[in-house]
Amino acid sequence: xxxxxxxxxxxxxxxxxxxxxxxxxxxxxxxxxxxxxxxxxxxxxxxxxxxxxxxxxxxxxxxxxxxxxxxxxxxxxxxxxxxxxxxxxxxxxxxxxxxxxxxxxxxxxxxxxxxxxxxxxxxxxxxxxxxxxxxxxxxxxxxxxxxxxxxxxxxxxxxxxxxxxxxxxxxxxxxxxxxxxxxxxxxxxxxxxxxxxxxxxxxxxxxxxxxxxxxxxxxxxxxxxxxxxxxxxxxxxxxxxxxxxxxxxxxxxxxxxxxxxxxxxxxxxxxxxxxxxxxxxxxxxxxxxxxxxxxxxxxxxxxxxxxxxxxxxxxxxxxxxxxxxxxxxxxxxxxxxxxxxxxxxxxxxxxxxxxxxxxxxxxxxxxxxxxxxxxxxxxxxxxxxxxxxxxxxxxxxxxxxxxxxxxxxxxxxxxxxxxxxxxxxxxxxxxxxxxxxxxxxxxxxxxxxxxxxxxxxxxxxxxxxxxxxxxxxxxxxxxxx
Amino acid sequence: xxxxxxxxxxxxxxxxxxxxxxxxxxxxxxxxxxxxxxxxxxxxxxxxxxxxxxxxxxxxxxxxxxxxxxxxxxxxxxxxxxxxxxxxxxxxxxxxxxxxxxxxxxxxxxxxxxxxxxxxxxxxxxxxxxxxxxxxxxxxxxxxxxxxxxxxxxxxxxxxxxxxxxxxxxxxxxxxx
Numbered sequence: 001x002x003x004x005x006x007x008x009x010x011x012x013x014x015x016x017x018x019x020x021x022x023x024x025x026x027x028x029x030x031x032x033x034x035x036x037x038x039x040x041x042x043x044x045x046x047x048x049x050x051x052x053x054x055x056x057x058x059x060x061x062x063x064x065x066x067x068x069x070x071x072x073x074x075x076x077x078x079x080x081x082x083x084x085x086x087x088x089x090x091x092x093x094x095x096x097x098x099x100x101x102x103x104x105x106x107x108x109x110x111x112x113x114x115x116x117x118x119x120x121x122x123x124x125x126x127x128x129x130x131x132x133x134x135x136x137x138x139x140x141x142x143x144x145x146x147x148x149x150x151x152x153x154x155x156x157x158x159x160x161x162x163x164x165x166x167x168x169x170x171x172x173x174x175x176x177x178x179x180x181x182x183x184x185x186x187x188x189x190x191x192x193x194x195x196x197x198x199x200x201x202x203x204x205x206x207x208x209x210x211x212x213x214x215x216x217x218x219x220x221x222x223x224x225x226x227x228x229x230x231x232x233x234x235x236x237x238x239x240x241x242x243x244x245x246x247x248x249x250x251x252x253x254x255x256x257x258x259x260x261x262x263x264x265x266x267x268x269x270x271x272x273x274x275x276x277x278x279x280x281x282x283x284x285x286x287x288x289x290x291x292x293x294x295x296x297x298x299x300x301x302x303x304x305x306x307x308x309x310x311x312x313x314x315x316x317x318x319x320x321x322x323x324x325x326x327x328x329x330x331x332x333x334x335x336x337x338x339x340x341x342x343x344x345x346x347x348x349x350x351x352x353x354x355x356x357x358x359x360x361x362x363x364x365x366x367x368x369x370x371x372x373x374x375x376x377x378x379x380x381x382x383x384x385x386x387x388x389x390x391x392x393x394x395x396x397x398x399x400x401x402x403x404x405x406x407x408x409x410x411x412x413x414x415x416x417x418x419x420x421x422x423x424x425x426x427x428x429x430x431x432x433x434x435x436x437x438x439x440x441x442x443x444x445x446x447x448x449x450x451x452x453x454x455x456x457x458x459x460x461x462x463x464x465x466x467x468x469x470x471x472x473x474x475x476x477x478x479x480x481x
Numbered sequence: 482x483x484x485x486x487x488x489x490x491x492x493x494x495x496x497x498x499x500x501x502x503x504x505x506x507x508x509x510x511x512x513x514x515x516x517x518x519x520x521x522x523x524x525x526x527x528x529x530x531x532x533x534x535x536x537x538x539x540x541x542x543x544x545x546x547x548x549x550x551x552x553x554x555x556x557x558x559x560x561x562x563x564x565x566x567x568x569x570x571x572x573x574x575x576x577x578x579x580x581x582x583x584x585x586x587x588x589x590x591x592x593x594x595x596x597x598x599x600x601x602x603x604x605x606x607x608x609x610x611x612x613x614x615x616x617x618x619x620x621x622x623x624x625x626x627x628x629x630x631x632x633x634x635x636x637x638x639x640x641x642x643x644x645x646x647x648x649x650x651x652x653x654x655x656x657x658x
Contacts, residue, residue: 176653176654267652270648270652272652288648289650289651340653341653342650342652420649420650423650424583424612426580426581426582426586426610426618427581428581429577430577430579431576431577431578433576436577446612446617448612473583474584475566476649477643478648479645479646479649
C-alpha cells in the first residue's frame with residue numbers, strides 16, 4: 001500500500017503557466033474589492049505615488065515567484081485504486097481521491113498548451129464537499145491512460161477496458177449513441193442563453209430607481225445639448241444602443257460557439273463523453289451509473305428556435321456551470337433520442353397540482369402593495385397575480401413511472417427534471433392547516449443532485465407516490481453511486 | 482402515512498424541552514423591552530410604565546400558552562416508526578411534517594445532545610443521506626438509552642447490508658450487430 005516518495009511525479013515545466021493563470025484568476029476574483037482602496041491611495045496620498053511603479057514591479061515579481069514555487073511544490077501519484085496529490089506553499093495539503101469515487105473525468109487541451117500538444121486532466125469526485133484533482137501538461141497518451149483507469153474503476157466491463165486499451169483512439173464504430181452539432185447549431189447556443197434578457201434587466205434596473213434615473217436624465221440633457229437638432233441626436237443615440245445590443249449578442253454567440261465548437265457527444269458502452277471547443281478543447285466523460293438526474297431546459301428564445309438544452313446531473317449538483325455535463329443545444333428529435341438512450345420513457349400523462357397553488361401568495365402581496373402605494377393598485381394586483389400564477393400552474397406538473405420521477409415547471413421558459421426513482425435519498429411530506437382541509441400538501445423528494453418539490457399535490461397521490469418511491473428504494477440493493 | 486407500523490413516541494421530557502426552547506427567545510425579547518424602556522431616551526416619557534408591564538405580561542402569557550398548550554400537543558403528535566428497511570419521523574399538529582429515509586441511502590448517523598437536553602436526559606438521533614446537504618431526519622427528545630439502541634440497530638442493519646455492484650441507471654444496451 002505505502003508508496004515511496006520517489007513514486008511522486010512532477011508536472012512538466014510548462015505547467016507553470018497554469019499556476020500563473022490560476023493565480024491571476026484568483027487575484028481578479030478577490031482583488032477587485034481592493035480597487036477603491038488603491039484608487040483612494042493614488043488620489044490622496046501624493047508622496048506614495050512615486051513608489052507605485054516600484055511596488056507594482058515587486059508585486060509582479062512576487063506573483064511569478066509564487067506561481068513557480070507552487071509548481072515546484074506540486075506532486076502527484078496515480079495508482080489503479082487512487083490518485084494522490086500534494087500541493088501548497090505555506091499550507092501543505094495532501095489529497096487522496098479514490099478512483100471509484102470520481103464521477104467526471106475531463107481531458108482539456110487549453111489554448112496555452114496547444115503549442116506543446118499537452119493536456120490537462122481534471123478529475124472530480126462526488127459529494128457535497130466535492131474534491132478536484134487537476135494535472136497539467138500531460139501527454140495525450142498519459143491523459144488517456146488516467147482516464148482509462150477511472151473508467152476501469154467505475155465498473156465498466158472488463159471487455160470494454162481491454163478493447164479501449166488496445167485501441168484507445170479508434171472508438172469509431174463502437175458508439176452506441178452519437179450526437180453531433182454543426183456550426184449552425186453551435187451559433188444558436190449564444191442566442192438561446194438570452195443575452196438580450198440581460199440587457200433588458202440592466203435597462204430595467206437603470207430606469208427603476210430615482211437615483212439612476214436622475215443621473216441618466218442629467219446625462220441625456222448634456223448629450224442633447226451637444227447636437228443642434230433633436231432628430232439627429234435621437235437617431236445617433238438609438239444607433240449606439242442598437243450597436244451595443246448587437247455587440248452583446250455577437251459576443252455571447254461567439255463565446256458560446258468557442259466553447260461548444262464541433263460538439264460531439266458519444267456513448268461507448270455505459271460511458272458518455274463529449275468533446276468540444278475551438279481555442280481550448282475539452283473532452284468530458286462520465287459513467288451512466290453515476291447519473292442522478294436529467295434536466296431539460298428551454299428558455300424563452302430557445303422556444304422560438306425550437307431548441308432545448310440538456311444536462312446529465314451528478315451527485316452534488318451544486319457545482320459551477322463550467323463543470324456540468326451538458327448538451328448545450330438539441331432539437332426535438334435529438335432530445336428524444338438522448339432521453340430514449342437513457343431509457344427515459346415518453347410521458348403519457350402529466351399530473352397537475354391542485355388549483356389551490358394558484359391562490360397561494362396572491363392576497364398578501366396584493367394587500368402589501370395596496371398599503372405601500374394606492375389601494376386600487378392592490379385591488380388590480382389580485383387578478384394580475386392570479387392570471388400569472390394560473391399560467392405557471394398550467395406548466396407545473398409531475399409524472400411517475402416505475403423507474404423515473406419527473407417534474408416540469410416554467411413561465412416563459414420551461415424546465416423538465418427527471419430522477420431515477422430508486423436514487424431517492426429522502427422524502428418529506430408537509431401539510432399546513434388550509435392544505436389539510438383541502439386534502440393536499442407538499443411532497444419534497446431529495447435526490448443526490450436536485451430537490452424535487454411537488455407543491456400542493458393531492459394527499460392520496462402523495463401517499464401513493466411516497467410509498468412507491470420508498471418501496472422501490474428500500475428494495476433496490478444496487479449501487480446508486 | 483405508514484399506518485401499519487407501530488408509532489413510537491418520544492420521551493415525556495421532550496415537552497419540557499419544547500417549553501424551554503420557547504422560553505429563551507421570549508426572555509430575550511422581554512429583556513430587550515425592559516432595556517429599551519430604561520435606557521432609550523424619551524421612551525419612558527411617552528409610554529406609561531403600565532404599557533411595559535402589559536407587554537411583559539403578554540409575552541409571559543404567550544409563553545404559558547406555548548408551554549401548556551403547544552408543547553404537550555406537539556409532544557403528543559411527535560413520533561417515529563422503524564420498519565425493516567426504512568425509518569420515518571412525524572411531527573406537527575397544525576403544520577404536519579413526515580420524513581422517510583431508507584437505510585440503504587444513509588451516509589452516516591450521529592447522536593447529538595445539547596446542555597438542556599443533557600439536563601433533561603434526552604438526545605437527538607440525526608440521520609444523514611446524500612440529499613439536500615443538511616441533516617435529513619432528526620428525531621429529537623429520545624431517552625439516551627433509546628437513542629443508543631436505535632443507533633446500534635440501524636448500524637447493524639447497515640453492516641449486514643450488501644449492495645450489489647450493479648448500477649441502477651443504465652443506458653440502452655444495443656445488441657452488437
